[in-house]
Amino acid sequence: MSKTIRSLAVVLGLSLTIFALSACGKKEEPKVEVNTKTISTSDLKDKVGKSDWVIVDTRENDAFNGWKLDEVTRGGHIKGATDFSSAWLKVDSKEKDATLDEALKTKGISTDKNVVLYDANGKDAKEVSEYLAKKGYKNLYTYDVKDWAKDTSLDMEAYPNHQMVVPVSWVKDLVDGKKPETYNGKDFKVFEVSWGDETKSPDYLKDGHIKGAVHINTDEIEEGPLWNRLSDDKLIKFAEGKGITLDTTVVLYGPDNTAAYRVASILKYLGVKDVRVLNGGTAKWKAAGYELEKESQKATPVEAFGTTTPLNKGYIIDMPQAKEILADKEGSRLVDIRAWDEHIGKISGYDYIKATGRPAGAVWGHAGKDSSSLQDYRNLDNTMRNKDEIIAMWNEWDIKPDQKLSFFCGTGWRAAEVLLYADVIGVKNASVYDGGWNEWSGNTGNEAGPVETGEPKKQQ
The missing domain is CATH 3.40.250.10 (Rhodanese-like domain)
Known part of the structure; x- marks a missing residue:
């Protein structure tokens, strides 16, 4: 055996030994058997409201609020249900485990109850059932809410103004030229909102923004030292400069949606009839895997907003x-x-x-x-x-x-x-x-x- 081959053999032997030791020391997650049962609509009707049963909507929060997603014929949730979205399991956060544990407690989703997990795509309930099974939940059931939605005699609850907080799929359809649910089809504008001009915005140019979105700097609608809203005439000029009229559908979002809600409240104060905020902001758009653009977009001003004084003072x-x-x-x-x-x-x-x-x-x-x-x-x-x-x-x-x-x-x-x-x-x-x-x-x-x-x- 040559010196070179012998050296390689020694290295290989050491590598295998280290691998074996690493493998022995690696802690494998125990396999958890997930035993879920399906439940029929007639059986589920009898369980709603009973203290030993909890009905859980595992879909996106938007569907729970009232949007008709995944081909469901009626938007909203089964009346009496709570929510625990599978989307929460995918969030990268140091506080995720503690937050989810607290959510289970708040919602009354406990191991001593029969837990019905429903969705409309066959995926969300499965992901949540696997998560709960690892935490020791045994009495798990799954259900397809499309069946419930088809029967108009069964109660579903949709929030009265759920259209004000929109899902990412709705915005995607809008910017792609489709006419999504509740949109009047006349005129729309999308704005990314944060403090500072677009070059300083946390993600407008650096990471990208929704196609066609124009940046709004919050300094455009408020001023110090009180940081109250600008005067009514200045706010109306702001709206005109952004191409907004009373009849424009306005969609707002941002890296921290609080800024978007601040501008939304201003526009509603002025009287804009259709103001929407992207539920979950920039992070939800990215989580959906939708594309972003990095080109600066400029607003096209309009001559008249539609009123000279706020209509919703x-x-x-x-x-x-x-x-x-x-x-x-x-x-x-x-x-x-x-x-x-x-x-x-x-x-x-x-x-x-x-x-x-x-x-x-x-x-x-x-x-x-x-x-x-x-x-x-x-x-x-x-x-x-x-x-x-x-x-x-x-x-x-x-x-x-x-x-x-x-x-x-x-x-x-x-x-x-x-x-x-x-x-x-x-x-x-x-x-x-x-x-x-x-x-x-x-x-x-x-x-x-x-x-x-x-x-x-x-x-x-």
Whole structure:
């Protein structure tokens, strides 16, 4: 044997030994047998509402909200069902496991119950059943919701204004020249929204944007130091400059959809009839595998917006109206959409706001872990959380959907997102208090309103 061959043999032997040791040390995931049963429509009818059964919609959040996806004849979910989308299992997040565990708990999906998982494509329910089986769930059933949707005698629930929050497939059809569900076919514009010009936007030119989308810099609709909306005449000029009229279908999205919701609230305030936000934002578009373009797109202005004054002025209110809401302790609520530590006055949440606390009499409406997040209102994939869970959060603090509600945060972004969700689920008398804590605290030298700090008592 030559020296070269002997050397190769030694190297090969060492490699095999290392491989064998690595293989011995590698921890293989135990195989879990997934035993699911199918359930018929007649049997499922008898199980809805029973305490030992839980019905779970595993489809995209949009289908649950009311969209007719995967050839379902009626949009929405089985009345009484909760949601646990298979899309959440694909999210890359350090907090995924903990978030999903908390979601199962909140939704009452537990190992001691019979769990019916339904979809319309034969894939979503399978993925969720495999996930639950690994967690020890035994009594799992699957169902095709298309059968339920065909029978109009069976209850399905679609949110009254679900069309305001749109699925990525809807936007894809729109930009590809098709006429998707609920679109009037007249004129549409797609906008990517974030702070800064398009060269500084987190993804407009660098990573790309939806075909034909024009960038909106949030500085175009608000200004400091209060960061309130611009004057009405300036907002109308903004709309005209972007080619928007009262009859334009406007689709907004962004890397952080809170900015998109902020602009959506402005356009609805002006009176634009058809304002949509892409559910889940840029991340959902990318997750769907749809193409992005990197060319800058410029808006084509229009001569006239269609009105010289806002047609929906009650959608955004100012400090005098906020005080009126606080004075009506029975029929109205000023709802704080900030983190708990902001609400109790532990932090201001903003490096440019010194004062801490909340407007005296305001109630906490939940938000997220800090001033830049809104996890309490979003699913793991940043889609809109379901109506029942939103209302349950409100009920904790005596906030009712039939009251006059005005949402506020620091400067209006987080509150705008919650306002749009309230609109989606059918709340009829809701607004954003535009000045928020920045104005109420007197941070910019204006007269402050009454302030309180500390942990409030729940008003129940």
